[in-house]
Amino acid sequence: MIDKTKNTYELTLDGEVVAFSHGESLFEISERHKKEVPTLCYDKRLDAFGGCRMCMVEVEGFRNPVASCTTKASPGMVVHTHTAKLEKDRKTLLELVVSENRQVETPELSGFASQELTQLANRYDAITGRFAGAKSGTSRTEDLNPFILRDYDQCISCYRCVRVCAEREGDYAINVMNRGFATQITTEFNSDLRESECTFCGQCVQTCPTGALADKKALRDRKTVGDIKKTRTICTYCGVGCSVDIMSKEDKIVGIQPAMDGPANLGALCVKGQFAYDFVQHDDRLTTPLVRKNGKLEPVSWTEAIDVAAKGFEKVSRDHGNEAIYAIASGRAPHEASYALQKLMRAGWGLNQIDNCSRA
Numbered sequence: 001m002i003d004k005t006k007n008t009y010e011l012t013l014d015g016e017v018v019a020f021s022h023g024e025s026l027f028e029i030s031e032r033h034k035k036e037v038p039t040l041c042y043d044k045r046l047d048a049f050g051g052c053r054m055c056m057v058e059v060e061g062f063r064n065p066v067a068s069c070t071t072k073a074s075p076g077m078v079v080h081t082h083t084a085k086l087e088k089d090r091k092t093l094l095e096l097v098v099s100e101n102r103q104v105e106t107p108e109l110s111g112f113a114s115q116e117l118t119q120l121a122n123r124y125d126a127i128t129g130r131f132a133g134a135k136s137g138t139s140r141t142e143d144l145n146p147f148i149l150r151d152y153d154q155c156i157s158c159y160r161c162v163r164v165c166a167e168r169e170g171d172y173a174i175n176v177m178n179r180g181f182a183t184q185i186t187t188e189f190n191s192d193l194r195e196s197e198c199t200f201c202g203q204c205v206q207t208c209p210t211g212a213l214a215d216k217k218a219l220r221d222r223k224t225v226g227d228i229k230k231t232r233t234i235c236t237y238c239g240v241g242c243s244v245d246i247m248s249k250e251d252k253i254v255g256i257q258p259a260m261d262g263p264a265n266l267g268a269l270c271v272k273g274q275f276a277y278d279f280v281q282h283d284d285r286l287t288t289p290l291v292r293k294n295g296k297l298e299p300v301s302w303t304e305a306i307d308v309a310a311k312g313f314e315k316v317s318r319d320h321g322n323e324a325i326y327a328i329a330s331g332r333a334p335h336e337a338s339y340a341l342q343k344l345m346r347a348g349w350g351l352n353q354i355d356n357c358s359r360a
Helices: 026-032 084-098 116-123 160-168 203-207 271-275 302-320 335-348
Strands: 008-013 016-020 056-059 078-080 148-150 174-177 184-187 213-215 228-234 243-249 252-258 290-293 296-299 327-329 354-356
Touching: 008 026, 026 056, 056 084, 084 116, 160 174, 160 203, 203 213, 252 271, 290 302, 327 335, 335 354
Parallel strands: 008 078, 327 354
Antiparallel strands: 008 016, 056 078, 148 213, 174 184, 228 243, 243 252, 290 296
């Protein structure tokens, strides 16, 4: 059925007549109507792949189930998402997948999507050992890059990492070689990531559903005491304004994950936004103001430090005029601090001579 006044169409989804727009896939429609169709190779930021077959649905009139992520909806379709046969097939597929992995349970710190296989295997009670045998994937433990763990014993060949690197980042740093049990995610000439086109944006880590590609830095705190808490904020490294979720245990930052619904980044981050957070709790970070006295920096109170700074500004203004005053805000400073600094320059000194180091 077609509603010409609204440019929408209708189909029947699990007994309910629902509307959809031209070009929507059956998976997108099912997801919008909370049908919880499982998948392992799907990432809504990427082109549909149809590789894992977990999202199969039955369409009346079709001989076999179809991959809902690659099947476009047509008016009048009658679709079933959770029949007994589909659920049995999904469990069998999962049993095949987990039979190749060294383990199903993975640390939450591995990456944003790292729990997807674990959750589905538990949901379908698919950890049976039914298909135990040959395994594919060879881990690259000798890759000494500081950011990304290449634990390919956990790989299920969903290719989300390869596709996000190509489709979202345009780097094409990783690809697939060989077939069957010899299938392997690799770089050009099978080299280390440091010798490839990889920019260490971490996108492959965050889309991996098994922890085969994982966040090395976050995993350092796997055994740190405390529950993982996520706090939404904005990355301060540049002017794009990427949304991030800071992961913490107690009062310690243990990792950064991109916000998949961030309006500026939609799950993307650069290497700095993803991995450069150690400065927050670094031993060398200043925790008290310092003022130079007799040629030597000495700790002082904030009141004394502000007085010294104010007198310095007054002297420069008196001797050389306001035009001699210029401010550069740190890219590591909170946005509130940058706002306060620009107010000081514009309202306090009547100048527009302010910049931010991250703008470059």
